Amino acid sequence: MTKRNRYTPEFKSQIVLEILKEEKSLSELASQHGIHANQLRQWKNAALEQMPQLFTKENKKQDQLISDYEDQIQNLYAEVGKLTTQLSWLKKNLALKTRKERLDLLDWEDSQLPIKAQADLLSLNRSSLYYKPVEPSQEEIIIKNRIDELYTKHPFFGSRRIKEHLEADGLLINRKAVQRHMREMGIEGIHPGPNLSKRNMQHRIYPYLLRGLQIGQPNHVWGIDITYIRLERGWMYLVALIDWYSRYIVSWELDQTLEIDFVLEAVNHGFSQARPQILNSDQGSHFTSPQYTNLVKSAEVKISMDGKGRALDNIITERFWRSIKYEEVYLNEYTSPREARKGITKYIDFYNHTRLHQSLDYQTPSSVYYSS
Incomplete structure (x- = not known):
């Protein structure tokens, strides 16, 4: 069984500082340190949430409250069975959560509920959790940059016409790869598909209210x-x-x-x-x-x-x-x-x-x- 990595508070603090500096992207830092980007995002969110406490006089009281709460959690796990704990944990954390919100609920340092069990309870693909982000290749960056230029100038271009222009520039690529890059960039040609990102057909589409509308003042x-x-x-x-x-x-x-x-x-x-x-x-x-x-x-x-x-x-x-x-x-x-x-x-x-x-x-x- 692979030993779970443990990170010191000092190490986490240093990583959070690197993230906040924005000198490197999240994927670069994740690749550099061999830590999943979701874990880095959790550390950053935790640091930002706790930062105001550094400037209050209630630190000791807050620490005591946190300590008391953690003791209660420990007692709870000691009193209830594994199945009851998992079902309670799932009921509390899973309802109406997006995938990102479910990813944020993962506790990589929880010794009582392994990541495998957490992933199953949260309906997450376990293999994707251990994926180490790879920095994009220079070829991918060049292609996406050129797609961006073409789409900005011609927002009605679809993947077929963008592919033709890329090939005219000497960038050999098939249409499926162009479509994949466009999805990753969050764009699709205005015709025949929607303007920016892929629609979710399960969600309601609202009507266009601006046809014939005279916009006569700010905040209209x-x-x-x-x-x-x-x-x-x-x-x-x-x-x-x-x-x-x-x-x-x-x-x-x-x-x-x-x-x-x-x-x-x-x-x-x-x-x-x-x-x-x-x-x-x-x-x-x-x-x-x-x-x-x-x-x-x-x-x-x-x-x-x-x-x-x-x-x-x-x-x-x-x-x-x-x-x-x-x-x-x-x-x-x-x-x-x-x-x-x-x-x-x-x-x-x-x-x-x-x-x-x-x-x-x-x-x-x-x-x-x-x-x-």
Whole structure:
């Protein structure tokens, strides 16, 4: 039986600091240290949750409460049988959880409930838990970067036409590989499929509410979308909420995965500043998920979704993606997530407050957004 790795608090702290510095991607750190990316993410989340306690006077009391709670857990495991414990653990933690949420529930250092048992209870594929992330090859990065350029310029291109252009550039690749790369990047051609990410057919598709609508003031309609941001040795994903009247970027987030959390964070941040009457998106799985739709509806905001195969339904957001990529991303080779975050932060500030827009009579988005 393989001995379970044990890591000291000092080691975990050092890893969390490396993650927060964003000098390397999560996959790079996971590969470097031989630790699963999900475990690294758990350490980071735990550190962020406990950080406020460092600045309070209640540390001792909190430590005692934690110690008492841990003692109760130990007593509980001693009193009940294995089957009862597993069923109770499953009932408490599994209900209505997404795969990411179930992954986050894994306790790699639990000596009483092995990872194999936890994976079975959480309906997770055990083989995928021990997969060690491999950094993408230079060939894969080149191909995905070129796909991104083609898709940004021609969002109506599907996998067939992208394959033809790649081959014209001397990049020999079959269509299935192109489709796989596009799925991993979170994009599909506007025709014949949906605009950004693969739809979940089990989730409700909301109607498009903007046809013939005159948008006459800020916070009438916002758009939300996700795009691929390339790095020197990988990539990140950018989600943005845009006020369609003023072109103002209300909120945005960057992440290294396509998990839904960063989308929800961007929406929450946007709603903390203002609430639109309508929030428009494509029919991607992020925007049809209950986590997203329930969040939007709870804010009393109407949900609108692009029609299938309609390139013009999201034209304002598509124009912003072209602007940020041609004016910032393609001009810089980001060497790390931190560098990408710094560059995009600077560009969005420029876009909102300095860049004059012809469609706004050569005013800035911020001046139009805040003056109306």
